[in-house]
Amino acid sequence: MARMSMIEALHSAMDKKLSDDASVLVFGEDVGFFGGVFRCTAGLQEKFGEERVFDTPINESAIVGLAVGMAAQGMRPCVEVQFADYVYPAYDQITQEAARLRHRSNEQFTCPIVVRMPTGGGIFGGQTHSQSPEALFTHVAGLKVVIPSTPYDAKGLLIASIEDPDPVIFLEPKRIYNGPFYGDHSGKSVPWSQHESSEVPEGHYTVPLGKAVVRQPGNDITILAYGTMVYVAEAAAKQAGVDAEIIELRTLLPLDLDTIRHSVEKTGRCIVVHEATRTSGFGAELIAEVQEACFWHLKAPIRRVAGWDAPYPHAQEWDYFPGPERIAAALKLAMEE
Structure with a gap:
């Protein structure tokens, strides 16, 4: 190692x-x-x-x-x-x-x-x-x-x-x-x-494609994230004081719906986080999949936190990103519903 x-x-x-x-x-x-x-x-x-x-x-x-x-x-x-x-x-x-x-x-x-x-x-x-x-x-x-x-x-x-x-x-x-x-x-x-x-490891090993991982176990709400947003979600959950289960997708296609479904059925709440523009982003597909698979387990609407629906703003880059504050606000709102 x-x-x-x-x-x-x-x-x-x-x-x-x-x-x-x-x-x-x-x-x-x-x-x-x-x-x-x-x-x-x-x-x-x-x-x-x-x-x-x-x-x-x-x-x-x-x-x-x-x-x-x-x-x-x-x-x-x-x-x-x-x-x-x-x-x-x-x-x-x-x-x-x-x-x-x-x-x-x-x-x-x-x-x-x-x-x-x-x-x-x-x-x-x-x-x-x-x-x-x-x-x-x-x-x-x-x-x-x-x-x-x-x-x-x-x-x-x-x-x-x-x-x-x-x-x-x-x-x-x-x-x-x-x-x-x-x-x-x-x-x-x-x-x-x-x-x-x-x-x-310095030698050969593989991580299977199409398999998500529970990056942080929790019981109150499921956060679906990938890439950089995994770390932002960790910081947001700590800031919000929420016992969040963070699922890192790792592979978007094919999607590990079994891991997602198991988590949402346990927590009953879900938010989706991604850096890309909100409209028609991959979060929309995630929400549709969770809605179809877990509807009767949901206690609140599924929410998403994403980038702005705007051309990438160079000067406002850090405002464009979903930061811990924006995600923490969405977590608190989802927990109140």
């Missing part, structure tokens, strides 16, 4: 798979010589060579299109889109080609690709470096959508994603690349060295 940041854990996952499997390739903008804008691939080109880890032109459609073709011929590309905001030119390749290849070929071909993308805000990157587009991919049959929140899960989920026979959208919350931000205006954080989830 070693203490790792999420960046180091992701690096370790790619290093391990490149070492173990000659069909694994890593490529994207600046991932080779420079080692990635966030240094997730630092040193991998030097170790494995330019044929296994290489830079590409600034052309997201070509990056993913190349990966789809390679995957159809037996390779396992793990590609990086430098920021999730840049993925839109590649959306056609992801949704029309990668997601459908298994089915349109009557399972003659599969598409074992991973598309890694730093997602969300927290670095004052402005409108084109801070978006959270996960809902655009959870609507697409044939994809898997993964968002880790700890170094341990990040490594295990990435290895599982690379080994999966189908395309995986792997979203990495850059706000917690180097530690869990609680998300208040002071920028208060907890170093990974003080957080048990920073303990990461």
